[in-house]
Amino acid sequence: ILGEAGLTIPIVYAGNRSCQDEISQIFRKYGLNGWICDNVMPKLNQLKINSARDVIKNIFLNNIVSAKGIKKIEAEISGVLLPTPAAVLKAAELLSKGYLHESGLGEIVLLDIGGATTDVYSIASGHPLRPNAFLRGLEEPFAKRTVEGDLGMRFSALGILKNLSEEDLQLYLEQGIDLAAELEYRSRNVSDLPKSPREVEIDRVIGEICADMAFSRHVGTMETIYTPLGVMYYQTGKDLTNVHYVIGTGGVIIYDEHSKDILKKVVFNPAKPLELRPKDPLFMLDYDYILSAMGLLSFDHPEIALRIMKKRIGLIK
Template identity: 50%
Template sequence: MISMKCYLTIDFGSTYTKLTAIDLVGERILATAKDITTVEDDIMIGFDKAYEKLVKEIEKEIPISQVEFVDKIACSSAAGGLKMVAIGLVPELTAEAAKKAALGAGARVMKTYSYELNSREMEEIKNSPIDIILLAGGTDGGNKECIIHNARLVVEHDIRKPIIVAGNKAASDEIERIFSEAGLDYYMADNVMPKINKLNVEPAREEIRKVFMNKIIEAKGMKKAESFISGILMPTPAAVLKAAEVLSEGTDEEDGIGDLIIVDIGGATTDIHSIGKGDPSKPGVLLKGLEDPVAKRTVEGDLGMRYSAISLLEAAGTRKIRNYLNDVDKKWDVKGHCNYRHDHIKMVPQTKEEILFDEAMAKVATELSMTRHCGVLECIYTPMGTMFNQSGKDLLNAPYIIGTGGVIVHSENPRGILEAGKFNPAEPIYLKPENPKFMVDKTYILSSMGLLAQKEPDLAIKIMKKYLIEV
């Protein structure tokens, strides 16, 4: 006899496959489990091992025969996630708008290209390990020659990747004709920047998610999982961003908590998600350049705990890492520790020394990724006196920073890691949060809640409020 109805959410991560059973009536997490992702062989091997662990956890409370999984939904970043290139017209405008659309959809943007491309650039795109091309360029009614030129080059170089077109609408008919005649796999979306400095990224994001679900899953060996689950809904980073949005904004029935920032530190990247308009909070500050989307994501591919340990050292320098280690006497072999982690990507810190070094790396990743994500002030001198231009988001008054990722979740001092992302009076031009509260995703539920929010947003908010722990 069935006595408990549950959702099962699955995150096929690049390192771990994570399962979460959600009790719909009790509005709680019934059980979680994880095991190593096995994308090279058969994605279901790692899943089955994690599922066995999940069943054991559930059966501590209730026989599995009495549990009905009414839906099984998944997200994925296995096999490197979703890799893209973004092509635009002007680097600071449509190319950047295309990049913002791609990042918000959960993609990792390998490179951004601008202006009319040449054959060398097209060959570079053709030979790069990408999944999707985002083709943008020109405001509506503006320059259309550039995007049409680039569309023709894609055909000439026989680049057989899914292409999302999100540029000047005046060029849409011609591009459709070019791609249709060539038999390319293409998708049309509204312009990512219909007017100068005005973003419209959501239509392109939605097309990227559709392509991910329809095409990329098969390429990543996920087809075998589809007989068990309802489908892969989105890339994992998009699920985390969806969780952030619904927790921040709320629904008609359930209040959100307001603006927030999520710091997600992984083995290969550090992702920052921020929800909020980010308008200037101080007098005498003017917005400059392209606006940021309310739901913004940045990915720092050189700031990771394992795969990117060497590039993290290069980005930070030994001095910054030593500062977080309080290593005045330079006793630590900083380079040796980073090299070891790069060469042993599945290393789990055991000794006090290993834990301390991991946490110093995490603080560096938090500090640098927040510096790159937040808005920046530029001092200008006018006849009216000194004023400031703001590029990006003002996050000074952001009330919450939420931490997730292994190094934060397992830390005995997660607040110490997250505090590295706060406003620094020594660098006042970077508009980081001044007095945020800190919360931790101790049960690893953010991607799960992003999936749940697609179906049951009210329930997702209630569970996040219950399980995100203030530290």
């Protein structure tokens, strides 16, 4: 069907290995831009995503970014060319796991709020911690990243507005903030930076909303089931209650003197009791905005990259 449709977009096959030869023949027959990678689910409820992730990264670099002149840069450099989110994920994984004799921080959550998206990274097993708890659905990867394209400080400000109820907006009005007007203004003036304490405060409120909503979509949930044998718990997604550190990056977090207020929005919330959020983490900040650079450096010098991160990414006082 895809072949007869005459599609020119990349098509990735990540299914059963036994079908790969047949799929490859179909790609050649119809002249499709086809890519084949390992099965993303080789066993029931077990994900194996690295091969597919690498293929998609190559497609991104080979096609999408060429329109921005990246190909010209690639021809002039000898180092690694990597999308920023992939570099941040690699840095976060290194910071969590450590390297050889240089210890890591353990399980972490990383929050990156930008103008267009809010990215959440969790480097943690996420396995059920509560007795009588069972995992429902797919086991999620140890290093997980989610991207919320409708939650951003400027370009995606209207996406935030669409996710807020009338009751939410009324609560902000009672606090003296016309949030609807503020979000609409920021969506039209994407280059604007806060110039007054009041504007900084409003940006902080928007950042808090992005953090809370994005983390709700990222974190796992627990459902209580009553059976004749007693109470059972079914977990969907990752349990992040015991995560050691929550790390912040992105402009609104780095440049706000009260950045901890934004990061606190990912911790356990009694209003959302089913969400398995961190209960007592420490908060850290990527003060120098180095995570993506350290992800690149880690390809050749992982121990140096790790030491730099441990020195420059510090606790928020």
